[in-house]
Amino acid sequence: MTPPHSWGGGLFLPSHGEVSAKPTKGRGPRGHQPVRTCVACRQEAGKADLIRLVRKPDGRVGVDRAGRAPGRGAYLHATAECIELARKRRSVDRALKTPVQPELWLEIQ
Secondary structure (H helix, E strand, O other): OOOOOOOOOOOOOOOOOOOOOOOOOOOOOOOOOOEEEEOOOOOEEEHHHEEEEEEOOOOOEEEOOOOOOOOOEEEEEOOHHHHHHHHHHOHHHHHHOOOOOHHHHHHHO
């Protein structure tokens, strides 16, 4: 005979309307946006507000417009100030651990 406090093999399934104490997987509340840091000004911003630069498998750096390309990534505000600051300080070079080709700066301006 099963004791009245047993939940069927130790598995707790909350009934409709109850909240489980277990953490749930997923994206969280709707409208949540991941936060990233600009490598130039070091200010945090939503991922959608930044440009993602990625070190490609061939070692070159490119713009990742979709934000999902494989490889090491760095984020940068799309402002002239942050782009120039990153170029002068070589912030993207350090973040991606590879030299940035000069053509990239023309592409993102």
